[in-house]
Amino acid sequence: MAAQMSGPGAASTRPRRVWLRIFGVGLALWLLTVVVTFLTGNPTLVPTLVLLGSFLVPVTFVAWAFTRRHSSEVTAELLLSTFVTGGVLGVLAASLLETYLLHPSPWLFLGVGLIEEAVKLAALAVLTRQLAHKYARDGMVLGAAVGFGFAAFESAGYAFTALFTERGLSLMDLVQTEILRGLLAPVGHGLWTAILGGILFSASGRHHFALTGRLLLSYLGVSVLHALWDSTHGIALTLTLLLTGTPWQFESLAQGYQPQPTPLQADLFTVLSWSGLAALAVIGLAWLLAVRRSTDRQDRSTVFWHIPFTGSR
Numbered sequence: 361m362a363a364q365m366s367g368p369g370a371a372s373t374r375p376r377r378v379w380l381r382i383f384g385v386g387l388a389l390w391l392l393t394v395v396v397t398f399l400t401g402n403p404t405l406v407p408t409l410v411l412l413g414s415f416l417v418p419v420t421f422v423a424w425a426f427t428r429r430h431s432s433e434v435t436a437e438l439l440l441s442t443f444v445t446g447g448v449l450g451v452l453a454a455s456l457l458e459t460y461l462l463h464p465s466p467w468l469f470l471g472v473g474l475i476e477e478a479v480k481l482a483a484l485a486v487l488t489r490q491l492a493h494k495y496a497r498d499g500m501v502l503g504a505a506v507g508f509g510f511a512a513f514e515s516a517g518y519a520f521t522a523l524f525t526e527r528g529l530s531l532m533d534l535v536q537t538e539i540l541r542g543l544l545a546p547v548g549h550g551l552w553t554a555i556l557g558g559i560l561f562s563a564s565g566r567h568h569f570a571l572t573g574r575l576l577l578s579y580l581g582v583s584v585l586h587a588l589w590d591s592t593h594g595i596a597l598t599l600t601l602l603l604t605g606t607p608w609q610f611e612s613l614a615q616g617y618q619p620q621p622t623p624l625q626a627d628l629f630t631v632l633s634w635s636g637l638a639a640l641a642v643i644g645l646a647w648l649l650a651v652r653r654s655t656d657r658q659d660r661s662t663v664f665w666h667i668p669f670t671g672s673r
Contacts, residue, residue: 383416383417409538418511425501430498430501434502439501457479458471473583484557507550563575
């Protein structure tokens with residue numbers, strides 16, 4: 361078992377606070393870029409601002425996850441490959457599928473969740489198919505890498521889009537978008553794909569990945585979690601109207617107008633939105649911890665169907 365290395369052993373062979381230094385240096389560079397961009401108004405600095413802000417938190421968490429790997433087969437090169445390649449392929453595949461398969465409907469966000477979680481899981485399976493040993497902890501680490509890569513490229517797109525407003529170019533909107541998505545990144549795509557990665561690897565044999573009922577149910581559950589996360593804004597708005605809406609507001613809505621919210625409604629909407637995100641984050645983290653605790657108690661008696669992702673070994 362030369363390829364096997366315990367988690368503590370893997371971490372002890374490297375500086376333990378590398379991820380913290382990455383975050384500190386990256387944050388300082390991003391803040392410096394923000395200040396210089398605002399002072400000079402130089403548009404050539406915008407790509408630097410977008411990339412630093414979008415990749416800072418995902419790269420930091422991937423560096424932290426790397427110290428928690430189980431096997432020495434999970435190298436820095438493999439982690440970088442899953443982060444970049446998995447993230448790009450995931451974003452491209454999701455964009456294509458969502459463009460041609462989804463249409464405005466009450467089920468739109470569920471469709472988004474199903475598609476994005478499927479393409480990330482597929483990217484993870486393809487990029488790690490040649491691993492000789494598939495340990496659940498490594499699946500969580502590599503799944504997080506794919507998810508955070510997806511999140512980084514997606515955030516870069518959102519940040520760039522936020523730059524263009526009806527008032528013209530808005531650096532403030534860009535910075536606010538990056539701050540918000542950076543704060544939420546640890547409990548979004550990286551967390552969801554880490555859950556699926558751990559479950560995928562825990563059910564797999566030496567040379568094959570496996571489809572199991574547990575993996576299918578987990579995929580559906582994570583997709584629902586993803587859909588609820590994307591729907592939080594709309595759910596909070598609906599609850600606010602149901603709880604505090606006035607007759608004239610409902611009448612305005614029926615006529616196709618958007619009523620002006622009262623200060624109480626604005627505050628309630630904010631509380632409901634953030635409470636919903638916090639609840640979903642707690643559910644996701646608790647789920648990940650449960651998967652982590654079960655990694656040493658893998659059920660080898662589960663019947664599964666092999667997918668022909670055989671490695672070279």
